[in-house]
Amino acid sequence: MVEARCCRLRFANTSACMNAPAASIAPPDDASILSPRYRATTLGMVALVALVAFEALAVAAAMPTVAQALDGLRLYALAFGGALATSVIGMSVAGRLCDQRGPARPLWFGLGFFLAGLVVAGLAPRMGVLVAGRLLQGVGIGAVSVSLYVLVARTFPEALRPKVFAAFSAGWVVPSLVGPAISGLIVQYVGWRWVFLAVPVLAVPAALLLMPALRASAQDPRTDVAARPVVRWAIGTALAALLLYLGGQQQGTVAVALMAAALVLLVVCARHLLPAGTLRLGRGLPSVIAMRGIAASAFFAAEAFLPLLLQRERDLSPLWAGAALSMGALGWFSGSWMQGHQRHGWTRAHLLQAGAWMMCGGLLLTSLTLQQGVPLLLALAGWSLTGLGMGLIYPSLSVLTLSMSAPHEQGANSSALQLSEGVGVATTLALSGSLFAAFIDGRETLGYLLCFAVTLLLALLATVVARRI
Template sequence: MTDVHPVSIWDRERIWVTVGATALIFLGAIEALAVTTVMPVVSEALDGQALFAVAFAGTLATSVIGMVACGAASDVRGPRGALYTAVTLFVAGLVISGFAFTMEQFLIGRLVQGLGAGGQTVALYVVVARLYPPHLHGRIFAVFAAAWVVPSMIGPFLAGAVAEFLDWRWAFLGVAVLTLIAFVTIAARLHGVDLGGGNALSVGRVWLRLLLALVVAVAAVTVGLAADLPPSTGWPTAVVAVLIIGFAVLKLLPRGTLRAARGLPSVVLARGLIAGAFFAAEAYIPYLLMEQFGFSPTWSGVALMLGALAWAGGSALQGRYGEALGNHRIAMTSIALILVALLAVLVTALADASPIVIVVSWGLAGGGMGLIYPRLNVLMLAYSERGNEGFNSSALSISDATGSAMAVALAGLGVATLGGGVHAFPVVYAFCIALVLVAAIPGLRLGHAAEAA
């Protein structure tokens, strides 16, 4: 009788890829969250307060370029080289930032790091497409989601402790060392594995995509910086930048995305709208709790932990029962949970009710995000063919990044226009509710790609 070994993301063929890839995503998330904590210390130490915002916005800009470059490279030559290059850039950026003695040097590191961070995620998605059978995609993306969510609970605390008791530089150099270890783990297993190539893209087409990615990146940063301008200047600047993004992004997304065509275009559009609604709302949860309900900064951050835990739980549920639940049910359940949470926060802010409602509600929102985020990854790969997984993966990541950046910036402009204060919060959450309602349109048009083979 033949000994049959069950196929899973933890079997002998895939365990070290699973471990290494999950570690890379975990460390990328740790760094992204940690830098928010240590940036005030960095800007003071390097006398770079004037470049504080650019250190964040610049990384976003180069990450979009990295997404497109690694997507194209993965489609042409396979994801191995793209992944190796992206990790190298990510580590190099961390080292440059960690050893910087001026804010300009630190900024260069952040720009290089962004190239690697954006490309790394896209390349890992293509590795999943090439190495894992379709029925395991839900499981691996659930693990990836948990690897991103867990750092949201421990990353800021660890970064603060490192900056306070060691040196802020170790918040970058320490992640660089750990990233190299994780990279060796996955590279050793991928060595010699046929990850294939695919479509032969013309040089002109690749350069056009990179140019458009640069335009999208600069416009997205402009929207972000517009939030710091006076409303009379900020709104026209933001509107023009959003229009530029809408025009430039057409060639970087599947045809029919902006009109919510059925299938892959709706998957990509739903990702951007849901990401924008959730992250714009979450950005103002601590502000709301401190300004209106007298929470301390520490406790306002702790209030978000329930949402993070629920996200991890929702991801695990999707990974185990996603096929049984189905795309339509997952999408509508997720959108309903996020919508109920946003409505509860809005009513609480208007009625000055108990802040416990906000904390519990954000758990519902996190659970909704945990259900739908990895499912959209699964659907993206299900709609992909060998040779275009890189393009589709970069499209999903670009929609995520630009949707989040634009929504947060527009919410910030709304708050600035109203002069801040407690009366501005309802506007933010009404805006996010509108985004979720619009997301229901592509949510109903995700289709039923053959996720399980």
């Protein structure tokens, strides 16, 4: 009986989301995400998102210098993807705790890991220790992100959620525009360690703004949720992703054997953490979850190698290479604002398809950066177009996930959405990092080309999955 009622609810939400325009339900005139009722919650959430965004973009801009300073170029991809791998653990634990008790406990749990990871990375004497700090950060970021999604579902009416997610994208704008440039200045004139150590002092005050909403979202414990054995599968998934990176650093048959074993373990573990049908691109919610991983993999894998390419192959300074990343973030914000305010009657399916094709065109233009004769402005315009596509896709998938989820499934499905992203991006970075490492001795151009080819193929796959939402 309960199962049937949940199925009807999920179908009703799915149908409404599929057939109604993306912004067809307007909130009442006196309702706003900045009204007195929601202001503190909105500002606290956006502040946390902005801090995580600053850290992500600052690390992307600073990592070439960090890798050189700590003699850890071969661990370059792991410094990015390792955090994404361990975020699976934070997401899975937070999803279970959110459905069991509400988002307060997992949010504080995640914030603690995030801050601890920043301190470890900032004080790291060698690259291996810095990677360990990034692994801790990943656990924290995964828990915080799921907790914020559930807090949105528990606090805001459905009509306001597109604007909340647009505000999240706005939380990326200022850090995206000035964060990489500031990071470049810090690296050049203060030292790369302060890219990590400057963030913790701002994170706790932002989280304190959320306390009233967190108290209001608390619930009585659900023993049926607590019994789900998700943690062991999350740990297995994270270990499999890390094993991919380890295999990528080997050579010959050892590398092939390790990576093959890691991929098998990854599929076995991840299928227990994702909705049924996700790995085979089932229609509806499974394709929503799958598309998040596919689109994010294409974008973030390209973003990881773009500043390295610009500094090593086009001789840009850390400051200007970091500023180049801001173009994609500005495009992302523009797309996110459009999906939250458009009045042309586009459904979420239309927005997803348009965004996927924009990513294809943008990545193709961005890859032209490999040619010395190509003006950088043309390639950076391509990166802006890639960001615009992600801006249409990313919040649309978030809105669809919450709309398709019964209240007691919001934590698990929000966790699955972001878990798909974490697993997908970590796997893509591991594979592309292995390809790049194989050509690091004098044939870097071919390595870059293969990495961009992987991201373009993923963007093309996203155009197919978008038709199955």
